[in-house]
Every structure is written in structure tokens, then in C-alpha cells.
Amino acid sequence: MSDAPVASQAxxxxxxxxxxxxxxAIFASRYGYAIASHLLILLVWQLxxxxxxxxxxxxxxxxATLATLADPSYRWFSNTMTTAxxxxxxxxLGAATAIVxxxxxxxxxxxxxxxxxxxxxxxxxxxxAMGPLMIVWFKYxxxxxxxxxxxxxxxxxxxxxxxxxxxxxxDLLDLVNSLNGSRWQLFIKIQLPSALPYIFSGMKxxxxxxxxxxxxxxxxGSDRGLGYLMxxxxxxxxxxxxxxxLLLITLVGMSLYGVVLLLERLLVxxxxxxx
Amino acid sequence: MPALSDLPKVETASPFIRLSNVSKSxxxxxxxxxxxxxxxxxIAAGEFVxxxxxxxxxxxxxxKILAGLHPHTQGEVSIGTPATPFTPGRDxxxxxxxxxxxxxxxxxxxxxxPAEILGLPRKECIERAHELLAMVGLKxxxxxxxxxxxxxxxxxxxxxxxxxxxxxxxxxDEPFGALDALTRDKMNLELLxxxxxxxxxxxxxxxxIPEAVFLGTRAIVLTARPARMCDNIPILLPPDRTLxxxxxxxxxxxxxxxxxxxxxx
Numbered sequence: 001m002s003d004a005p006v007a008s009q010a011x012x013x014x015x016x017x018x019x020x021x022x023x024x025a026i027f028a029s030r031y032g033y034a035i036a037s038h039l040l041i042l043l044v045w046q047l048x049x050x051x052x053x054x055x056x057x058x059x060x061x062x063x064a065t066l067a068t069l070a071d072p073s074y075r076w077f078s079n080t081m082t083t084a085x086x087x088x089x090x091x092x093l094g095a096a097t098a099i100v101x102x103x104x105x106x107x108x109x110x111x112x113x114x115x116x117x118x119x120x121x122x123x124x125x126x127x128x129a130m131g132p133l134m135i136v137w138f139k140y141x142x143x144x145x146x147x148x149x150x151x152x153x154x155x156x157x158x159x160x161x162x163x164x165x166x167x168x169x170x171d172l173l174d175l176v177n178s179l180n181g182s183r184w185q186l187f188i189k190i191q192l193p194s195a196l197p198y199i200f201s202g203m204k205x206x207x208x209x210x211x212x213x214x215x216x217x218x219x220x221g222s223d224r225g226l227g228y229l230m231x232x233x234x235x236x237x238x239x240x241x242x243x244x245x246l247l248l249i250t251l252v253g254m255s256l257y258g259v260v261l262l263l264e265r266l267l268v269x270x271x272x273x274x275x
Numbered sequence: 276m277p278a279l280s281d282l283p284k285v286e287t288a289s290p291f292i293r294l295s296n297v298s299k300s301x302x303x304x305x306x307x308x309x310x311x312x313x314x315x316x317x318i319a320a321g322e323f324v325x326x327x328x329x330x331x332x333x334x335x336x337x338x339k340i341l342a343g344l345h346p347h348t349q350g351e352v353s354i355g356t357p358a359t360p361f362t363p364g365r366d367x368x369x370x371x372x373x374x375x376x377x378x379x380x381x382x383x384x385x386x387x388x389p390a391e392i393l394g395l396p397r398k399e400c401i402e403r404a405h406e407l408l409a410m411v412g413l414k415x416x417x418x419x420x421x422x423x424x425x426x427x428x429x430x431x432x433x434x435x436x437x438x439x440x441x442x443x444x445x446x447x448d449e450p451f452g453a454l455d456a457l458t459r460d461k462m463n464l465e466l467l468x469x470x471x472x473x474x475x476x477x478x479x480x481x482x483x484i485p486e487a488v489f490l491g492t493r494a495i496v497l498t499a500r501p502a503r504m505c506d507n508i509p510i511l512l513p514p515d516r517t518l519x520x521x522x523x524x525x526x527x528x529x530x531x532x533x534x535x536x537x538x539x540x
């Protein structure tokens with residue numbers, strides 16, 4: 001038969017099975033390579049340290065890095081929470097603003113024509129260069145860092161969302177119009193769901209940028225957060241703490257990225273995902 | 276071959292669709308672009324009419340005029356008879372070259388889309404969707420997503436979607452143009468089956484002359500840019516055609532005639 005179903009994806013999945021061995025096998029097949037590659041990095045790191053060719057103030061050992069966690073003077077928990085609040089706050093604000101603006105632009109074309117050039121120009125201002133000004137305006141603290149994170153992640157999300165909302169196939173438009181469908185029906189049944197993959201690809205890029213924005217803010221002026229901590233311990237060449245701070249910043253970023261991936265998995269059919 | 280008396284009788288007294296001297300032009304950059312010029316034809320209820328012509332000749336524009344998507348600039352279009360009333364924006368089913376299924380919906384939910392847009396009672400429509408999917412040979416695929424289906428199967432689902440709201444007029448724009456030759460033959464046979472079972476009026480746009488002859492009870496031949504009426508040929512082949520009719524002499528002579536009309540013979 002010329003049009004037999006294409007190899008069913010479902011066949012590749014393991015059958016439901018309560019045995020724990022089975023779930024271990026699923027876990028290993030899904031994450032095995034990812035775990036292995038990270039362990040490999042750790043191994044190489046350890047080997048380089050053991051070989052003694054690099055002084056420990058340049059490259060601390062994994063153990064020394066981990067040991068810094070035990071030192072309460074670094075205030076890891078509250079610093080991590082501060083950075084996380086800036087990242088998540090700035091990102092949520094950025095994504096929400098970008099998506100709402102994209103919706104408005106796709107509904108009211110003249111609003112886009114009026115606003116978009118200004119938004120593009122504004123985006124050309126290096127956000128890092130805005131830092132000193134933010135401090136003047138808002139003083140030290142979570143607020144201005146959140147704003148930098150917001151301003152840096154907002155634009156790519158706006159661009160991809162706009163693009164997605166415009167990608168309605170003309171044939172589908174005809175289909176809806178031939179049945180006197182309303183604009184709202186077109187939006188809710190076709191335009192928005194088909195834009196979701198684009199919105200999410202912008203949100204993934206934005207998630208990475210938001211972390212960079214928050215940390216830059218903390219570098220420029222702050223009295224807490226992981227970026228602030230890095231500047232503090234740098235003076236004393238405390239590389240293990242710098243490594244640990246870097247690791248925690250990465251974890252904050254990965255958690256945000258993970259949340260975005262999870263949302264995408266819930267909202268977008270696998271086949272429609274872009275990146 | 277069945278005798279001539281078995282041929283379908285086409286009621287022409289009160290046509291379901293009547294186009295008289297229809298033209299359509301666009302203003303583009305100060306110049307007037309004529310897409311359709313002076314097209315007239317009549318289609319009776321229950322007919323299967325092939326609209327055939329070279330690629331990009333404006334066949335699709337004619338189809339969109341019938342769908343009420345493009346206003347025509349001149350002439351008259353009337354659809355519907357007292358016996359078969361037609362509600363614009365309600366009684367049209369459309370099938371395109373690409374299946375255009377929504378990736379995020381299951382096959383069943385894709386079929387239900389027009390019913391949702393029209394606000395038809397959901398429960399009855401689900402029942403009807405199951406029947407239609409069975410008719411197009413997709414029983415058991417209701418909960419699958421489009422990517423799990425081959426191109427031919429997706430197009431069957433698109434046909435089921437076009438029929439869910441029981442439209443009086445089915446408009447098909449080169450629906451099998453993107454399929455391979457074997458699948459296409461099969462879909463042609465099945466479409467004839469669906470047409471006989473459903474009794475819909477079908478307008479089928481194609482640039483494939485053998486396909487136009489094989490499917491149509493009539494072939495309306497259009498010339499290129501702008502689309503002008505070239506000929507309107509009743510195809511007197513039995514309605515229960517099978518593929519071997521294509522080797523029949525009369526099939527050949529219809530096809531040859533259209534090839535000659537379009538200057539490709």
C-alpha cells in the first residue's frame with residue numbers, strides 16, 4: 001500500500017511497566033549520553049589538576065570547589081536566591097511584555113509601524129552600557145538588575161513571536177474565511193497555536209540572555225547575588241568560590257531553560273517544535 | 276462498457292452554479308492585472324466538474340470566486356436553486372493542494388475544525404467525523420497526529436474535514452497534485468466513490484488533463500492569463516469508472532481534444 005502510516009513513533013517507546021529495572025533502562029537510554037559527557041568533563045578537570053601542570057589559584061580542584069559550599073560566609077543560598085529572583089523576574093517580565101506586544105502588533109498594524117522602529121533603536125543600545133544609568137535611577141538592588149535582564153531578553157522573544165503570528169498559511173485563512181469564521185476564531189484556533197513554536201524558540205534564546213543580563217547588573221552595582229559575590233572573591237584570588245558561583249549561575253540558567261522546555265512540551269506538539 | 280443510456284442525466288434546466296461573463300482584475304502598481312476574463316458556465320447540482328487549464332492560469336481565482344473569498348469585478352455569480360439552496364459562508368468545503376492539517380490537533384479534531392467554526396453541535400459532529408473518516412479509509416487513525424500519516428492519508432483527512440459540515444459544494448484545488456502517481460490514482464478512484472456516495476457538487480481544479488477527464492462529468496477548459504473560457508466538454512463516460520477506462524478509445528479522444536485546445540498536442 002502506497003500510503004501506509006509512516007513508522008509509528010509510539011513503537012519506539014517502552015511499554016508501561018512498573019518494574020524499577022525497566023524505568024532505570026528508560027532513564028539510561030534517555031539521559032545516558034548527557035550524564036556521560038558531564039562525567040567526562042569532571043574527569044578531565046580532575047586529571048588536569050592532579051597532573052600539577054596548572055597552579056591551583058588558576059584551576060582549583062573539583063573537591064576544593066565543592067568544599068566552598070560548607071563555608072557560610074559566602075551566603076550561597078541567599079546569593080543564589082537573589083540572582084534567581086533577578087533572572088526569573090526579568091525574564092517573566094520580558095517574555096510577557098514581548099508576547100503581549102507581538103499580539104498587539106499583529107492585531108493593529110499601524111501600532112507596529114509606529115512602535116517597532118523605536119523598539120529596534122532601543123534594542124541597539126548596549127544593555128550593559130545602561131547599567132550605570134540604572135544605578136543612578138534605581139540605586140543598588142534587585143530591581144535594576146531585573147530591568148537589565150528584562151531589556152536584554154525581551155527583543156528576541158518579540159521578534160520570533162511576531163514572525164510566528166504572521167505565519168498563517170493563506171490556505172488556512174481561506175478555509176476559515178470560506179466559513180465566515182471570525183477573527184477571534186482564526187486567532188485562537190490557528191494563529192496562536194501555529195505561532196507557539198516560534199514564541200518558544202525566542203523564549204529559549206531569551207532565557208540564556210536573561211541570565212547574562214542579571215549577572216552583568218550585579219557586576220556593575222549590587223550588594224548581593226552571585227555576580228556580586230564573584231566580584232568580592234576575585235580580589236582575594238579565591239578561584240574555588242568563583243568556580244562555585246559560576247556553577248550556581250549555570251544552574252539558575254539551566255533551571256529557567258528547563259521550565260521553558262517543560263512549558264513547550266506541555267503546549268507544543270512534538271512535530272511542530274522548531275529548535 | 277455500459278450502454279449510453281446508463282450515463283448520468285444532468286439536469287440543466289435550473290443550474291446550481293451559474294457564472295455569466297465573470298471577470299476579476301487586480302490593481303497592481305497602477306496597472307490593471309486581469310486574472311479572469313469573461314468566464315461563463317453552468318453547473319448542475321450533483322455534477323463533478325473538472326476545471327482544467329495550464330498552471331497559474333487563474334483556475335484557482337475562479338474557485339475562490341465560487342468560495343466567496345474573492346469578489347469578482349464584473350459579471351454575475353449565482354449559486355443555489357430552490358431545490359438545493361446554498362448559504363454562502365456555510366455550504367462550501369475546501370480541499371487544497373497541501374492537506375493543511377493543523378499539526379497540533381489529532382486527525383479527529385482536524386476534521387472537526389469547520390464544525391467548530393460554524394458552531395455546529397459537537398456531539399453529532401464527532402459521530403459524523405467518525406463516519407467520514409471511515410469513508411475515506413482512516414478508521415482507527417482518529418487519535419493520531421498528522422505527522423504520523425503519509426501524504427495521501429493526510430489528504431484523505433482533509434477531504435473528511437471538507438465534508439464535516441455537510442456542505443453542498445466541494446471545491447478542490449489540485450488536491451492530489453503533491454502525491455505520487457500511484458497514490459494519486461487510488462485517490463482519484465476513492466474521490467469518485469465519495470462523490471457517488473455523498474452526491475455533492477464538486478468543482479475540481481487540475482492542470483492534469485487525464486485526471487480531469489477521468490474524474491469529471493464535464494471538463495471546463497480555461498486558457499492562460501487571463502483565464503478565459505476555452506471549451507465546456509461533457510464527458511460521457513460512466514460514473515462508476517475504473518482505472519482501465521483510461522485505455523478506452525473515448526477517454527483518449529477527450530484527453531486529446533483538451534490537449535489540442537490547450538495547444539500541447
